[in-house]
Amino acid sequence: RAMPPPAHGPVHAQVLTSGPDSDWEAIHRLHVGAIHAAKRRVWLVTPYFVPGEAAMMALTSAGFGGLDVRLLVPKTSDSTLVTYAARSYFDSLLEAGVKVYEYGPRMLHTKALLVDDELALVGSANFDHRSFRLNFEVCLLIRDAGVAGDLAKLIEGEFAQAPRVRADRERPLWRARLPEAFARLLSPLL
Structure with a gap:
């Protein structure tokens, strides 16, 4: 005898997949679209x-629009090139009003996007070219104020412990600016 379909729960959720077998970049489009649709808050952990x-335009537009845009990245990634590449974007983000935090001392594994008070996206995808275009990834889109609130508390706790990147930070030519510029050139390949 066939089992009845499961009852619908109170939380609206959708699974999204993307990978090199599709040109649609569903997870990338979802990130960019959700950021553009934000009215109050965009918190990104990756x-x-x-x-x-497109992703950088969405984040900086949200920042220039006066939204509470925050980014949490590891102080030191497991890839030196990725660390430098990420830092090469910081000045533009800070200029747009985005608050950037560096997580440490251990590696950051969380991949989450929180938009306003009810939209949460969690899954395997990083906020990078490889995850959006080349890797097989899966994410869960959740539209629920309770889940979003729980995620906000978790992320807020991480922000509270992570130093905020300052626009006037020291950036020596040989140890910061040149490696960041070189890594930025390679960023489409990372």
């Missing part, structure tokens, strides 16, 4: 931050 033009 171990690898190497955004493409």
Whole structure:
């Protein structure tokens, strides 16, 4: 005898997948679309931050629009090139009003996007070219104020412990600016 379909729960959720077998970049489109649709808040947590033009435009537009835009990345990634590439975007983000935090001392594994008070996206995808275009990834989109509130508390606790990146931070030519510029050139390949 066939089992009845499961009852619908109170939380609205959708599974999204993407990978090299599709040209649609569903997870990338969801990130960019959700950020553009934000009215109040965009909080992004990712171990690898190497955004493409559309993703960077969405984040900086939200920042310039006066939204509470925050980014949490590892102080030191498991890839030196990715660390430098991520930092190469910081000045533009800070200029747009985005608050950038560096997580440490251990590696950051969380991949989450929180938009306003009810939309949460969690899954395997980093905020980078490789996850958006080349890797097989899966994410869960959740539209629920309770889940979003729980995620907000968790992320807020991480922000509270992570130093905020300052626009006037020291950036020596040989140890910061040149390696960041070189890594930025390679960012489409990372």
